[in-house]
Amino acid sequence: MHAVRRYALTFLVAVTAMSAIGAGTAAAAGATRVERAAGALSASSTPVARPTVTGPIQPAADAVVLQADLSKMPQYGYVQDEYFYGGTATAYAPTRPLGNDGKWSVAPASTAPYQTRMLIRRPSDPSKFNGTVVVEWLNVTAGFDTSPDWQYGRVELMRRGFIWVGISAQFVGVEGPGAGLKTLLPSRYGTLAHPGDIYSYDIYSQAARALTRPRGARPLAGYDVNHLMADGESQSAARMTTYVNAVAPVAHVYDAYLIHSRSAGATPLALTGDGATMPNPTFIRTDLLAPTLIVESETDVPRYAPARQPDSATVAEWEIAGTAHADLYMLGADSVSFLGCTLPVNSGPHHFVFHTALRDLWRWMRRPDRTPPHSPRIELDATNGIVRDQYGNAQGGIRTPQLDVPAATFSGFGNSPGLCTLFGTTSAFTTDRLISIYGDRFHYVAGYLVAEARALKSKFILWDDMSTVLEESFATPIP
Numbered sequence: 001m002h003a004v005r006r007y008a009l010t011f012l013v014a015v016t017a018m019s020a021i022g023a024g025t026a027a028a029a030g031a032t033r034v035e036r037a038a039g040a041l042s043a044s045s046t047p048v049a050r051p052t053v054t055g056p057i058q059p060a061a062d063a064v065v066l067q068a069d070l071s072k073m074p075q076y077g078y079v080q081d082e083y084f085y086g087g088t089a090t091a092y093a094p095t096r097p098l099g100n101d102g103k104w105s106v107a108p109a110s111t112a113p114y115q116t117r118m119l120i121r122r123p124s125d126p127s128k129f130n131g132t133v134v135v136e137w138l139n140v141t142a143g144f145d146t147s148p149d150w151q152y153g154r155v156e157l158m159r160r161g162f163i164w165v166g167i168s169a170q171f172v173g174v175e176g177p178g179a180g181l182k183t184l185l186p187s188r189y190g191t192l193a194h195p196g197d198i199y200s201y202d203i204y205s206q207a208a209r210a211l212t213r214p215r216g217a218r219p220l221a222g223y224d225v226n227h228l229m230a231d232g233e234s235q236s237a238a239r240m241t242t243y244v245n246a247v248a249p250v251a252h253v254y255d256a257y258l259i260h261s262r263s264a265g266a267t268p269l270a271l272t273g274d275g276a277t278m279p280n281p282t283f284i285r286t287d288l289l290a291p292t293l294i295v296e297s298e299t300d301v302p303r304y305a306p307a308r309q310p311d312s313a314t315v316a317e318w319e320i321a322g323t324a325h326a327d328l329y330m331l332g333a334d335s336v337s338f339l340g341c342t343l344p345v346n347s348g349p350h351h352f353v354f355h356t357a358l359r360d361l362w363r364w365m366r367r368p369d370r371t372p373p374h375s376p377r378i379e380l381d382a383t384n385g386i387v388r389d390q391y392g393n394a395q396g397g398i399r400t401p402q403l404d405v406p407a408a409t410f411s412g413f414g415n416s417p418g419l420c421t422l423f424g425t426t427s428a429f430t431t432d433r434l435i436s437i438y439g440d441r442f443h444y445v446a447g448y449l450v451a452e453a454r455a456l457k458s459k460f461i462l463w464d465d466m467s468t469v470l471e472e473s474f475a476t477p478i479p
Contacts, residue, residue: 048205048251049090053214055083057188063119064184067146069154069332070121076158079124083219084192085210086115089199092246094274102245102285106269112195114203116174117181118210118219119166121150123158126222130161132362133211133225135254137204137232137239140172142419144179148233149260149354151330156355159464160362163223167207168192169200169239198270200239201247204230208253227365230254234325234422237262242269242278244292245285256365257292258357259284261300261325264307281307284315293361293372294318297350298386298394299325299412299424301378311374318357318375318460321397322410323350324424331423339423341415346424348410349400352465359462373459386412392427398460401451401469405444407434407476434478441478448473 057063063082070080093109123129134157138145147166150157157164168174174181174194181189194203208228211220232240237259244257246269266282269275284292294317296304301319311317324346328336336345360372378397379387387395392409402410409427429437438444452469455461461469 048202048209048253049087050209050213050215051085051087051206053083053085053210053217053219055217055219056081057084057117062185062188064145064181064189065119065147066144066179067142067148067331067335068150072154072158073121077124077128078121078158081120081122081219082117083120083210083217084115084117085206085214086113086193087206088112089114089195089206090202091198091270092201092250092275093270094246098274098279100279100281100283102241102283103287104246104285106246106250106275109270110198112199113193114195114199115191115193116168116203117189117192118168118207119147120163120219121157121165122163122220122223123161126224128161129163129223130362131224131226132229132365133163133165133220133227134229134231134258134358135165135167135204135207135211137169137230137236138166138173139232139234139236140170141235142179143172143177144184145173145181148326148330149231149258151332152233152260152351152354153358155351156358156462156464160359162358162362163220163225165207165211167204169204169207170194171197171200198268201243201269202251204239204243205247205251205253208251227255228253229256229258229361229365231258231260233260234262235267238265238267241266241282241284244288245282248288248290249285255290256361257290258361259292259294260354260357261297262294262307263300263303264305283307283309286312286315288314290314291316291361291364291368293357293364295354295357296320297323297325297412298378298397299323299422301397301412302380302384302386305380305384308377311371313368313371316372316374318353318372319378319397320350320353321378321394321399322346322348322403322412323353324348324412325422326419327351327423328426336423339418339420341420341423342417343415343425344428345415345420345426346410346412347408347426348424349402349469352400352462352469353398353460355465356460356462375460399451399458400455400461401448402472404451404454405448405473407444407473407478431477431479434476438478441476444476444478445473
């Protein structure tokens, strides 16, 4: 009991000290700009077609969901539905050469029929909905649909009342080969048809129409939808990069963009011609009304670095030290065991910062004057490698207690084989090393509390996650 009181007192002192550090530095708030109107969802502002929606597809329990933790949905009062939507999709081609600045111009090039699916996770009580739908471009790098950003953000999504929607936008997720929907469960998905990934951008745009102004079934009937937030991670982030630069200025159906773990390039618009070869690096265009937040793990930074760009009124970029492109929290212990990675995978603080990214982008979308905090950049050496401290952890970037008062080396690199190269490593310190650094548990936790107060002050960690972040220190094996 005495130890708990000492920890609590130390934490209060640390918070007070960090508040004092920031005192007097905040500038007076200027006049708030007009909140972004919901006109981006109106039919008159966009040529995006209204698809025909069918469903919900029954039985709901048979919906194919691979690599998704749904265990806390009952706790938060969430349920899952599945719908099909389809119509005629458009592919685009550049109308002029594509520059590095991302200010691309495109025009319709061809059309093809399609039918795909969407997963919806929503609060069963519409009064718990916060008005924003997060639409995730499902990732197909593993050869089937996965939802990495549901995994990273599931707690924040549900505790804040978002509706999450996953879109099967790409050919592999629908058609296969391997674990495509039609291969896994032809009795349920046999009517789906995907014409190819050059149509994926418009299929993703039409998902917004399916949610707000559909033909046929109304997936979100009874829910007051005010904003749609577009989201994609890894390969889907590369497609989101192309979407923001080329299609968003034409479609105008999303109110904000979260690009998570992209590299420096972008995915092709077309199979041949100018749209088949994309500039590298590709920067995110800065002339859209809708804001874009780019979130990079440590794994991503060396390959993303050529595309770094200054924060602007509509584009911001975060880099999270000590994190991996994919990690233990995102994948889950059972899936990690199945992968057979050589070393313990990264168990760093990626999801805590991703929670903040979701909330900050939500605020920024609704209030353009509420720009996210500026992220320090992870330090790179002359060979584009990560600069590391005496504990082997990255220098620079967004800091967390796990990095600043370490009990392990958290790296975005070093694992194998196959997909494990994306999962980084965790090298836990021995008890003897912990004692040599901190002396005893009290001094370790006291330092951790100060670092947590600093992270809270930086605004990259949410107060809602404070107790969970602190719990990680109690599991450290130091007497």
